[in-house]
Amino acid sequence: MKPRNQTRISEFILLGLSEEANLQPLLFGLFLSMYLVTFSGNLLIILTIITASHLHTPMYFFIFNLSFSDICFTSTTVPKMLMNIQMQNKVITYENCITQSYFFMLFAALDDFLLTMMAYDRFVAICHPLHYTVIMNPKFCGLLLLASLILGALESLLHNLLVLRLSFCTELEISHFFCEINQILQLACSDIFLNDLILHFVAGLLGVIPLIGILFSYSKIVSSILRISSAEGKSKAFSTCGSHLSVVSLFYGTALGVYLSSAATTNSRATAIASVMYTVVTPMLNPFIYSLRNKDIKQGLRKLFS
Numbered sequence: 001m002k003p004r005n006q007t008r009i010s011e012f013i014l015l016g017l018s019e020e021a022n023l024q025p026l027l028f029g030l031f032l033s034m035y036l037v038t039f040s041g042n043l044l045i046i047l048t049i050i051t052a053s054h055l056h057t058p059m060y061f062f063i064f065n066l067s068f069s070d071i072c073f074t075s076t077t078v079p080k081m082l083m084n085i086q087m088q089n090k091v092i093t094y095e096n097c098i099t100q101s102y103f104f105m106l107f108a109a110l111d112d113f114l115l116t117m118m119a120y121d122r123f124v125a126i127c128h129p130l131h132y133t134v135i136m137n138p139k140f141c142g143l144l145l146l147a148s149l150i151l152g153a154l155e156s157l158l159h160n161l162l163v164l165r166l167s168f169c170t171e172l173e174i175s176h177f178f179c180e181i182n183q184i185l186q187l188a189c190s191d192i193f194l195n196d197l198i199l200h201f202v203a204g205l206l207g208v209i210p211l212i213g214i215l216f217s218y219s220k221i222v223s224s225i226l227r228i229s230s231a232e233g234k235s236k237a238f239s240t241c242g243s244h245l246s247v248v249s250l251f252y253g254t255a256l257g258v259y260l261s262s263a264a265t266t267n268s269r270a271t272a273i274a275s276v277m278y279t280v281v282t283p284m285l286n287p288f289i290y291s292l293r294n295k296d297i298k299q300g301l302r303k304l305f306s
Helices: 021-051 058-075 076-087 094-127 127-134 137-165 181-186 191-224 231-264 268-292 295-305
Strands: 009-015 091-093
Touching: 009 076, 009 094, 021 058, 021 076, 021 127, 021 181, 058 076, 058 094, 058 268, 091 094, 091 127, 091 231, 094 127, 094 137, 094 181, 094 191, 137 181, 137 191, 191 231, 191 268, 231 268, 268 295
Parallel strands: none
Antiparallel strands: 009 091
16 A cells, blocks of 8 residues: 655654664663763863863864764754663654754754864964964854854755655654654655755755865965974974864764765665764764863863862
8 A cells, every 4th residue: 555645744753773672772871871971071171171261262162162062963863862762662753853853954064164163273373373363363263153053054944944845655764863854855755856956965065165175274284384394393283283183084084984875775774873973973082082182171171170
């Protein structure tokens, strides 16, 4: 029997990473641990930057907001997954699904923009050190953050408004642990050509342009560092960029991995498992990267605990 069109639906079913009952306690323990590490690690970075006056600089302003964004990014998906496992109820209402999708895209876009701003900050600091305080003033940094929030909010709103016009079939099972926009579109009975077109165009625009900005900034940074005569000067300049480069590589590497895995396979469950890398693992590792490779953060942490 063919599934009939349904103009109004009330809920979706999130199938999660596995439907095997014996794996649910393991998944619950694993994701609860990762979420607690992510939340506490990023919160420590936030508190360290607030309490340490020597970290009140543009670079740490962006790191502060990246940590806050990572907490929100993870909190849009993992708590709902944990609740579903604990309650043995995989249902999510239509409204909550759209809301989750909106905030997931918003904070993913904000992470992307923040990494780009941090690359620009390092570019100005290394290539134009005498003008750094003038260019990267608090007002300009605040405007960059505000513009990123507005762009991210508009992108998310656009995709969700396009979803609201769709009608759905009676088959409402999402092979994922959260309401990912592509998975929602696959359940639609109406034509999704416009949704796919705008989704790929906007994703390409907001993904490729920031990446080009990051690559351009680092090409200029490397060129400037190579002109430094002393080995100590080169080492110091590279050390200020190491943490950021690691986070950028992790963010874009995992996102590209998920994109390639989804393109190479029609298995939605395999894509869902791959997406754990950028939705959970990357936000969890960011605080470790910044704390382990950054003397200023280490000093701030010692001050915080003392």
